[in-house]
Amino acid sequence: GGPDGGAVGGELLEKEIALDVSMKIRDYLQEQGALVLMTREDDSDLSSKNTRGYARKKAEDLRNRVKVINESEADLYLSIHLNAIPSNKWSGAQTFFYGKYEENEKAAKFIQDELRRNLENTDRKAKRINGIYLMQNVTKPGALVEIGFLSNPKEAGQLATPKYQDQIAA
Numbered sequence: 001g002g003p004d005g006g007a008v009g010g011e012l013l014e015k016e017i018a019l020d021v022s023m024k025i026r027d028y029l030q031e032q033g034a035l036v037l038m039t040r041e042d043d044s045d046l047s048s049k050n051t052r053g054y055a056r057k058k059a060e061d062l063r064n065r066v067k068v069i070n071e072s073e074a075d076l077y078l079s080i081h082l083n084a085i086p087s088n089k090w091s092g093a094q095t096f097f098y099g100k101y102e103e104n105e106k107a108a109k110f111i112q113d114e115l116r117r118n119l120e121n122t123d124r125k126a127k128r129i130n131g132i133y134l135m136q137n138v139t140k141p142g143a144l145v146e147i148g149f150l151s152n153p154k155e156a157g158q159l160a161t162p163k164y165q166d167q168i169a170a
Contacts, residue, residue: 001040007084009150009159014082015043017159021147022080024169037072039065066137076107077142079134082159084151091152092122093168096129096144103141111143118167121155 006014019040026036039046046064047057069077083090093115097108108126116122126143129135135144147168148155158164 001043001045007082007150009082009084009156010153012150012156012160014084014150017082017150017165018080018147019043020162021165021168022078024165025078025080028169037068037074039068062133066134069134069138069140069142072140074140076103077138077140078111079142079144081144081146083146083149085149086151088149088151088153091149091155092124093119093145093147094122094124095126096132096135096146097126098130098132098135099128100136101141104135104143107141108143111145114170115145115147115168118170 001015001019006018008014019042022038023041026038029036045057045061046068047060051057051060093112095108095112095115097104099105105126105128112124112126116124129144132144135142148159150156150159
């Protein structure tokens with residue numbers, strides 16, 4: 001959010017679709033009795049208004065997201081993203097986990113299985129990943145979920161629709 005729009009696919013911005021899907025996930029979880037803490041509920045980041053420079057704002061935002069997660073009483077965190085790469089042939093949602101906690105792999109595999117079942121358009125599997133600042137520094141179990149590719153025109157069109165976003169969130 002804020003100055004970091006993330007991945008781009010035509011007119012679509014990662015930060016907008018990720019927030020829409022995150023709000024739907026929040027609503028589904030709250031309907032089931034979960035207490036959900038969002039790190040953002042609008043087009044903003046967690047950096048100080050006084051911080052200057054894109055790189056500094058992004059670094060401060062990430063540090064503050066880690067702090068919010070670590071200081072919370074959360075049992076699990078989810079980090080929702082969208083992919084975009086130079087080739088338009090790739091598609092499909094995929095979850096990633098960091099090997100720090102056994103629960104990370106379990107959560108990522110469970111979410112990936114649900115994405116495969118609900119979306120019926122991917123055979124991707126949950127994958128271990130290293131080098132992601134947030135995942136390496138949080139003290140709670142969780143997963144990173146790439147909900148699709150904005151660089152794939154067909155999938156980008158789906159990602160823009162509330163119906164498909166509901167399928168992802170479910």
